[in-house]
Amino acid sequence: MADQVNTAELPAAELQILRHALGVGDGGLERSYRNHYVTGEGGADHQHCLALVARGYMVQRAGNAITGGDDLFTVTDAGRAEVKERTPPPPKLTRSQQRYQQFLRYDSGVTFGEFLRGWR
Structure with missing residues (x-):
């Protein structure tokens, strides 16, 4: 059961x-x-x-x-x-790792470099 x-x-x-x-x-x-x-x-x-x-x-x-x-x-x-x-x-992420995870969730079709430069 x-x-x-x-x-x-x-x-x-x-x-x-x-x-x-x-x-x-x-x-x-x-x-x-x-x-x-x-x-x-x-x-x-x-x-x-x-x-x-x-x-x-x-x-x-x-x-x-x-x-x-x-x-x-x-x-x-x-x-x-x-x-x-x-x-x-989960392991604690550095600020850089958190930013990359944010990029992965963003789903915008831009490159990571564009995302870092503030493309929105």
């Missing part, structure tokens, strides 16, 4: 599956942009997903035409909390 959570040690492979399903990357620092993982029976990933279901970190849904017949797994709130808990805080 998704309501019951087993907090036993979480293997690295299962943590990676949770992060991938949420789209937060290896370090877990990116903003989550999805919540699904598709895998079929017989694979190692499928076994890990079943273990995550047993822990209460994922929910399993039967495959369909969209998933090619493979099972669809989604992360529960408990799974999201586990990923968040196991993600170290």
